[in-house]
Amino acid sequence: MNTHLALRVRQWIHQDPDSQHSQQLQALLDNNNQAALTPLFAGRLAFGTAGIRGVVGPGPMHMNRLLVRQTSAGLGRYLTEQVKDAQQRGVIIGYDGRHDSKQFAEDAASVLLAMGFQVKLTYQVAATPLIAFGVKHFNAAAGIVVTASHNPPQYNGYKVYWENGAQIIPPHDSGIAACIDALADSDISLMALEHAHANGQLEWLQQDYYECYQAAVIQAPELTNHTRPQSVSLSYTAMHGVGAPLAITLLKQAGFTQVYSVAAQQFPDGNFPTVTFPNPEEPGAMDLVIAEAKAHSALLACANDPDADRFAVAVRTDTGEYQMLTGDQVGVLLGHYLLTHAKGNRGLVGNTIVSSSLLAKITEAIGGQSYTTLTGFKWLMNIGQQRQSEQQPFLFAYEEALGYTIGSTVWDKDGLSAQLAFAQLTAELASQGYTLWDRLSAIYREFGLHLNAQVSIKLEPSTPNIGEHLRAHPPRDIDGVAIESIDDIKCGLRRLADGRELAIDLPSSDVLIYRLVNGSRVIVRPSGTEPKIKCYYEVITTMAPSESLASAHRRASQQMEAFIKAHQASLPRA
Structure with a gap:
């Protein structure tokens, strides 16, 4: 076997806290299986503007505990160099319902605690928008979410928010990556969570924090339209993810009493047993929630993806069947609705270059201001923060891949608040004798x-x-x-x-x-x-x-x- 490869494998095994992965690598090493080891050590999962994401497995080309520790050490060093009072301001960490997510989150916390950071860690699974919200809420130096969003079950990921509550953009991505590489071969210090909690360095974010997010959403000015919510019925699925408790609670707090959750998909399950691919855009993924809607003759069949940062909806037609709206259609409907309800019909509205050009035309006609960015919410949110003004405060942004941001409560896509806004739009139209199809037709006739x-x-x-x-x-x-x-x-x-x-x-x-x-x-x-x-x-x-x-x-x-x-x-x- 190549001597350099064997040395790298032994060094990885020495540092790896995952005994199962270590045993797999040791067996390959003992069997002199260079063909199997080479792709596992061909490089390392690249840290980019969405953090890292990949299949869970052994070696630096997979997501695993050692990779998470190395990434956290690099992030900690970069934050210390770039953000004033980074250690005191600390990092907020949350995780989704995938099998390894809690362990990865705790590994990240242990590394940052040992580096002197204050850490706030969710006491249980959390929707991704809660972490983006928490960065600004706590004035943290950064946020971390362990999630692979709507990827297949074998994936996991590590997503980073900067101190402004938005996903990182250049040069921070390359800066963090350089720090990770610099520390990759170093021994990594850890601090036990129990010890950190006892000395006040670690705070467990309990249910009251989740309720704090709920209150911020309910009180957001864009989400206070309570026109006959009891008249709208909808089915909902969390798609085996983490969204159900917050999604259902938010709807009920806003007065929506006819909410029917898909029981088979309501609780987190990293195996995603009822869907081939846990992405609402994939064929068949919405079948159960549409069946639930049919059973209750509901107006809407709604879904969040597993980390609840995206929102999908099928709408009942005149025939009683349900038709999926595209991400662009939802974005146009929400943008039009929010602009027409904003003070003076003003507001900053954004979408990406690959999304429909329709929203910009609507925005100009109504009196708002629009902007267009490269693909990705990292650009939508960072540019939105730069472009907003007192005359045109940030109001809404979307991308066609089912991502929407309502107001400035969360500086990332948020499928929970998007669902609430869409339900409120539907209720207002129903109170006036109109449907979503009527509104969409009226927009198309004009533009x-x-x-x-x-x-x-x-x-x-x-x-x-x-x-x-x-x-x-x-x-x-x-x-x-x-x-x-x-x-x-x-x-x-x-x-x-x-x-x-x-x-x-x-x-x-x-x-x-x-x-x-x-x-x-x-x-x-x-x-x-x-x-x-x-x-x-x-x-x-x-x-x-x-x-x-x-x-x-x-x-x-x-x-x-x-x-x-x-x-x-x-x-x-x-």
Whole structure:
């Protein structure tokens, strides 16, 4: 066996607190199984803007206790260097219901306590929004959530919030990663939680803290519309996650009395036994909550993902069936609702470059201010904090992947408050004799029906680099429709058809955006690591006053199908 590899494996085993993983590695070492050990030690899970996430298993390429300890040591050093009074201000830590999450959270706490940090650790599983809320609430230096969100059961992760309560962005991600690497081979000191609690360095966040979050949500000005909540019925699922206690309590506190929870999915279960993939966007994931809604003829079938930072909803139709709303449709409905209820119809509203362009048009028409960021809530929240003002306070942001932020109570996506806001919107419409479909139709009639779709294509290794090809050979039209402008986010320029160039105020990213003269749009994000690209499409069609939503949607879908087919045909192939 390679001597260097064997040395690395022995060093890892020496430090690893997980006896099962250590035994697995030792057996491979004893059997001289270099083929099995090499991929486990090919590098380490990279720390990025979402922290780390991966399959639980032995070695630095997996999520495990030693990796969590090393990550926490690196984070602790970086915080000490970058944040004033970081140790006194401390770190708040929470965790989801996955099998290893509690142990990982306690490992992180033990490392930071030994480094002199004050630590606040939730006494039981916690929804991710509670930790983002807690960073600002306690004026902490940072927050950590051990969660893999809606990934499959074998995954776990480690998510970091900065002192502003938002997810970290550059340069903090690379700074933390450098500190982790610098300490990776060092022995890591630990402090027993019992000892830390006895000396006042560790505080267990008890039920009163969870109630503090509930009170902050209920009292948020954006969530005080209590128009006939008892008239709305809804089913709810936590999808084997941690959201049920808070989600149900918040709805009841706001007056919603007809709430029917899916019992089989109500409690945390890291095996996620009733769903193939615990993501509300995946086919079949909403089946049980829709069945629960049908059993009670409920208006809504609602879901949080397992860490409760996302929200999904299916809405009853005239036929009694239930239709899922897309993330863009929910975002547009919530944004319109919040803007029309805000003081002076003002407010700062944001979404990402791959989300629908409709919300920005609504915001401008109503009198608010909009902004657009790169994909990810780390950008939505950090830019939102920078852009807000007394004249245009932050109001709402969303991304199409079912993430929504209501007001400034939590500076991250929050599926609990989003669900409450959506229920309140539904109740107000019902009190006026309208449905969500009526509201959506009215918005489309005023601004055009905006339909969005995504296509992910795995290409052959021999396929030319798509980004380089498109930059070298910029198209002038797609399916005969002229291109009005091309945004190249990598170089920060918008190139107009008349030859002018305008600067784009976005961080550099390998993204190309094509806007057509008929209002359609396509965004291309080539992968730099594998032969794969993602294409995001938007088409817009007018909706006549007498036309049904179903009819307009059929037309838009036909237009979308032709648009995608023409664009895909124009891309270079192997």
